[in-house]
Amino acid sequence: MTQTSPIVALRGLRLARGERTILRDVDLLVEPGQVVAVLGPSGCGKSTLMAALTGELAPADGSVEVLGRPMPRGGRELLELRRGIGVLLQGNGLLTDLTVAENVALPLRTHTDLPDAVIRRLVEMKLHAVGLRAAADAYPRELSGGMARRVALARALALDPPLMIYDEPLTGLDPIASGVVMSLVRRLNDTLGLTSIVVTHHVHETLPVADRALVIANGRIVFAGTPAELEKSDDPFVQQFLRGAPDGPIAFDAAPRVAGAAA
Numbered sequence: 001m002t003q004t005s006p007i008v009a010l011r012g013l014r015l016a017r018g019e020r021t022i023l024r025d026v027d028l029l030v031e032p033g034q035v036v037a038v039l040g041p042s043g044c045g046k047s048t049l050m051a052a053l054t055g056e057l058a059p060a061d062g063s064v065e066v067l068g069r070p071m072p073r074g075g076r077e078l079l080e081l082r083r084g085i086g087v088l089l090q091g092n093g094l095l096t097d098l099t100v101a102e103n104v105a106l107p108l109r110t111h112t113d114l115p116d117a118v119i120r121r122l123v124e125m126k127l128h129a130v131g132l133r134a135a136a137d138a139y140p141r142e143l144s145g146g147m148a149r150r151v152a153l154a155r156a157l158a159l160d161p162p163l164m165i166y167d168e169p170l171t172g173l174d175p176i177a178s179g180v181v182m183s184l185v186r187r188l189n190d191t192l193g194l195t196s197i198v199v200t201h202h203v204h205e206t207l208p209v210a211d212r213a214l215v216i217a218n219g220r221i222v223f224a225g226t227p228a229e230l231e232k233s234d235d236p237f238v239q240q241f242l243r244g245a246p247d248g249p250i251a252f253d254a255a256p257r258v259a260g261a262a263a
């Protein structure tokens, strides 16, 4: 893999759940070092797209390449590729009876045979990176929502994945904690040399730190470009989404429920 080969390459991708097409005609290249915001109304298929990037959902058509390799269909190869992808899922998934440090250590204990002292040092570094070294011995219930999100972020970073995927990292956070988490996403991306994909409907918190934005609506990507281009776009889908208007070309209510609406 050369330096300039894309971190993610999706070509002619169609994703389906059972008989129903959720997304189609997806073509996307994500270059190394970028922070890409994936925007769109609830139920439009953002998480479905992420499931394709982690190999959980196989394409109905087209191809998925991640970290310079075609997505394996399963087995050892898939597990190996997944180690290169740090995923922060909606909700933090922290284990409540483990301390912060033990939570962050978990992927290292599961996937490496590093000695204890090295794991402790790595955990300290990850917690330092998210500004929470002092909270190492706390339990998740003792943390604020924003702190817990940052611990989950540290855990997602534990194995030094070159690609980070955040699915709704701001859910349940107040505006201040949201600002802290988003600037952390950008800073970690740049200082650790990562590539980041941020799925969110928090447009105004996310666009300022993004290099590129995608808008998904009605079963396809309706916009791909810079945040500045997005603000200027006169595409009716994009405008409706940015303004949060209930009436317009995006069928907010009908699309997720009507069978075949996106097919």
Ligand SMILES: Nc1ncnc2c1ncn2[C@@H]1O[C@H](COP(=O)(O)OP(=O)(O)OP(=O)(O)O)[C@@H](O)[C@H]1O
Pocket: 017, 018, 022, 040, 041, 042, 043, 044, 045, 046, 047, 048, 049, 201, 255, 256, 257
């Ligand atoms: N495992 C599944 N089986 C069947 N249908 C599914 C499955 N997961 C998602 N869907 C359907 O696919 C569509 C897209 O869902 P998805 O979760 O990708 O949306 P989303 O954009 O992430 O929404 P949100 O913003 O609410 O998280 C929805 O209509 C949903 O009902």
Ligand SMILES: [Mg+2]
Pocket: 046, 047, 048, 167
């Ligand atoms: Mg989702």
